Amino acid sequence: MSNLTSRTLDGRGTSDANKSISVDGVEVAVRDGDTIFVAAKRAGIGIPAMCADPRIKPTGACDICVVEVAGRDGFVKACTEAARPGLKVATQSDTLTAYRRSRLNAYLADHNAYCQPPCQAACPAGIDIAGYIDLITQKKYVEATALIKEMLPLPGILGRVCPRPCEDPCRRKQIDGEAVAICALKRFAADEAVKTGQPTQPEPKPSTGKRVAVIGAGPAGLSAAYYLALQGHAVTILEAEREAGGTLRFGIPSYRLPNHVLDQEINDILSLGVELKVNHALGRDYQIDDLKREGYDAIFLSFGAMVGKSAGIPGENAPGVISAVKFLAHVNWGERVELGERVVVVGGGFTAADAVRTARREGAREVTMMYRRTKKEMTAAEHEVHECEVEGVKFDFLSAPHSIVVENHKVTGILAQRMELGEPDESGRRRPVPVPGSEYFTPADTILMAIGQDVDSYSLNESHLNTNKWGHIIIDEETMMTNIRGVFAGGDCATGAATVVEGVAAGRKGAFAINAYLNGGDSKAIAAAVWSEKPKFFDIGAEAKSRARLAQMPVIDEHTRTGAFRTSGHIGPFDNDGAFAEVELGYTEDVALAEAGRCLLCVCQARGACTLQKLSIQYGAGTKVYRGKEAWTP
């Protein structure tokens, strides 16, 4: 073999060190036959183009690879122009950018398509919505549920209680005004999957021998435990209350979230080998240092924001004034609360909505929700507000508590003040301002305060743990880690009262952060494990025009429902279970399939690799106007 001679020259296209052109001030060597485009590319200078493929003869048709050449008027197409030595080429300038943008816009005018689904981007957990809806259309409910569980281990729960931020930007609205019922479809898939009895979660990886303690068994803690267990870590959840579930169990009433759904999904998580220790409160029964001493390699704090805020108004501490969360907890644990005939609930969020409806079920005849702003600003979901109305709740909008009126150590009513809406505040909602001299009295036997919850970090007795002025635990957003090494936190305790889906997303992030930490990753590696892409939109219909009309779910009719409510005349053993039966009924298969068929599956396979997308983002091209049908009907 050794007498074979070697040759590597290809006999043509030889380069000559003396020949070069200047591209954006850089000297670039040229070979015979080079165009400006080819020579620049070889030197690592990319000139934007839609149609430059080295295998195809260039024509300059896309008109985007235009450049400016010194001494020449107008633009020159880099892909067809010979790279004559000595040329001075500029590939970027304001006029070039403007021209390229106009060319891209011309392309986009013909391009009626979506790069990415806005629903997925709006979902805090980033579920592959189009993916699972597509699986539903194929009747693959187990697979759909498994797909959801890649991002969120509680599909049946979220399918019932999620405030559905994903449905707001849904593009289907732009066709027929109504968003796809993403959330209800999730519930449908999860319920159907349970019926089959087939597994919807993967087997955990082989044991890593690492132990993680999770403090608090709410959505954040459960989700962290799930993803940690799948990674093969040994997880113990330490929960202060007597059962797992957190706010899902003792906040959200069972007519919205039946216990069997909660139990099913919690058991699925525990079946991965997660250990649950109830009646174990941090700060009461043990401290973080004890856990470290017991050999836990990492700790995740997810103890929520469970303490009702006080309004700081006179009379607030009188008997008959109760925090709404406390009230709901009592009812959820099956305890009896005497409310009397007339109840006023102060607040306009989830808690307030649950409190008024639960008060109705508990026998209060006249229940009023008192809210400082209008219906439009309520944070409780639209359909829930509707159910409140159905169940006979009265609303008193633009009204703020002034003081509690107490007689003989007993509440007799509330003095409130009229409000009007002023300038928008930082949350974008218009700030209510009091109307002077508008105080008025509303009689009540019980007043439930639902004006928000606080994080009770004080009772943890952890002076080393940094918290902010609201008592929220301070975490590094990128790594989920607190100031104590190996201690991570997420959910309401780190953000203040939020939503289940945000809690679940934080739990998953925490699990990935802890996994990276346990694998010896530094903060950069941890941040990389937690990082998720924020999609950039440029394409058609990316911006919601208005709030979606949310899809309707079939519900138990009004009469059956209120018929089961406790009435004041009714004394004796507490038994109005019927009143706590699940109100929303879920979809039948036919309805679900029809609904799933409405999804446009707004996801393009080429996104991320698409030249048009890349250049349009780069040059700020793109229309947000939906042309769909109009563009396609002759």
Next chain:
Amino acid sequence: MNEFARDIRHAGALQPLVSWPFFQLDHAKCIKCEQCVRICNEVQHRQVYTIDGDGYPALVSGTTDFRDTECNNCGQCVGVCPTGALKDLTDKGRLPKHLRTKTTTICGYCGVGCAIELETENDRVVAVNPSDTSDANIGNLCVKGRFGMDFIHHPDRLTTPLIRRGGKDGPLEEASWDEAIAFAACRFNEVKAKYGPHALAGITSSRATNEDNYVFQKLIRCAFGTNNIDHCARLCHMASAVALKNAVGSSAPSASSPDVRMATAFIIVGSNTTETHPVISSQVMKAKYEDGARVVVVDPRRIEMVNHADVWLRPKPGMNVAVLNAIAHVMLEEGLEDRAFIAARTENFEAFRANVKDYSPERVAELSGVPADRIREAARIYGKAERGMLLWGMGITQHLTGVDGALAMANLSLLSGHVGKPGTGFIPLRGQSNVQGASDMQGQHNALPGYHSIKDPKDRAKFEKAWGVPMPDNQFKTVVQLEEGALHGDIRGMYIMGENPMGSSPDIDEVAHGLKALDILVVQDMFLSETAALADVVFPVASFAEKDGTFTNTERRVQLIRPAVSPPGEARPDWQVVCELSTALGYPMSYPSTAAIMAEIASLVPSYAGMLHERLGPSGLQWPCLDTNHPGTRFLYAETFPTPSGKATFSVVKQEDAGEDVVDDAYPLNLNTGRLLEHYHTGTMTRRSRGLDHMRPEGEVEVHPEDARRYGFIDGDRARIVTKRGAVEVKVKVTDKTPEGAIFYPFHFGEAPANRLVGSKFDPASHTPAYKRTAARLDRIN
């Protein structure tokens, strides 16, 4: 139905163009850039696309189904589309493209060695992109590489070792690696103790890496202690290897892809290049359509390349030598030979000249049926060309006169002086991803790695020193002889790595008897192939996408493959299994990595001396690569030939037609066997690709319209092909692709295997079987 195309569909707008199940074109996203149309026309040269009145791509057929056109699903248009308008329907990914994990590696199918990029999610390959990093394919791919990778995750993949605890009649049962290795080792050692080392044999694979092949042959020689080893190149290109070794001193192809792109004239013989080596074929077309190269095709079938040929010679089957000699005759007659080259670089010219004198075009026209003026034209095209290139395939080698055919090709190259210069040379097109490498690791005539002679005391001493055991000295046996040995009891134990002789060897019923008669058969495969099903021990192994190592492609280009996903279950890379078995057999082998194996190869094989893994860049390195500073070698023989005298030798070859199966009244048709574009080898991989199998779910026998009329068949009928050796039932396809009097049947289909039909006759010098010509008849099935 997908995306908002559904909405558009509701609006009654354009239907997408669909090539089910590979890709589709949605007008909604199309920006009318015409890139798809142009790559199809300018690179693939097919009649598929046109542009409709609105400026959108449309199909020439006027329909929306690509199957109505010449489209062969290469997917080049999908790759070039700058938007998502052309959508890969086989893409199983969920993440946006730029967030998926990407691994650049080499396609495991054919010998072109295309660089590909595997996109993975959650340890699964979800899509394939072409990679423009390697000179071998510069961004092009064919349907198998782009859409045929789903076999990797096929549920049929073997995941645990299997053994027959209950003896030959017992079932194959799952076993641990330890048990299976010990079981195999113990049985091999029993055979060795009872019958001696030469009762053992190994067959290796041209689909396994160089590293796998190296350790395998080392096991056979050192742990078994025998020279009984061969690989399936025997069945395809050994005739070329033998011929080239005699003519120019090395069996290797002389030129490379870049040379193909530069050539100005081609003679392509017996190679259905567009189907078997699609990416090489597109480079031939590039040379032709962009730089005016002229193309001569010599083939009895109307293969696709015929549509691009300037001259098509259609000889009767088996007449290659006569035609090639006639071309030489004309070149000499018209003074087109390169006298300076002949004088300086060759030997034996006069004898050759005297021989081809007898092959006047007129005489050969009578023999072969090729008109004399066509032969003359072909000779002029090649003889007058500035840079001439010869490509050939199994149409040359799988004949009883296979070596002669290849020698006749070499003669043309020497006569014209079209060798040893850029853009010239010859390439016998290799079938499988690593045929060249498998040969390099063990050679033809069963040489030691790097074509070291097993007989030369110096070479033997070198390897005895390196491997620490005496080298065996028994006579080598070929694959087919080994299989016969099994039948006659000379071979008692066999170790087969990645090969399926039950599908690829001639006369498979005999092979089955032989394999069943073995005391111990160990098969190492990804799937339970027809052969593995007969084994006593089956080892599950990693696919090319699950391991690292190197492949040497048909242009001697050694390229790195890299793992993209982990192997299923307990499957392991071949080399690890071989090392463990060797250790259990009593010859310990262990390497920390494939790079370490390559380092050992480099220390023993001079042409690989510089091929360390860390040196293999995006285009790999072409051997010879003589030291760690050597840039590799694009084309061979620039100054000398690797023969004792440094000169190449003209050969005297005559058209002979003694032994081959001649048609008669009982068997009036010539049966030709070969490959299809969509499938590969015995189909163990491609038949498990949803898309590929969808396109060609069953084998069809091609019958010329005249013959169809004569024997009363219409398209779609079922027929039985009957030869003296066996029969298979197939569907009839009436086409003038095949010449009158001849039928063609592909060999990828295990349920109706072609090789049941063909005999065990061989080319005497190379032992490559004569697959291309068997007398047959077609029976009706009612």
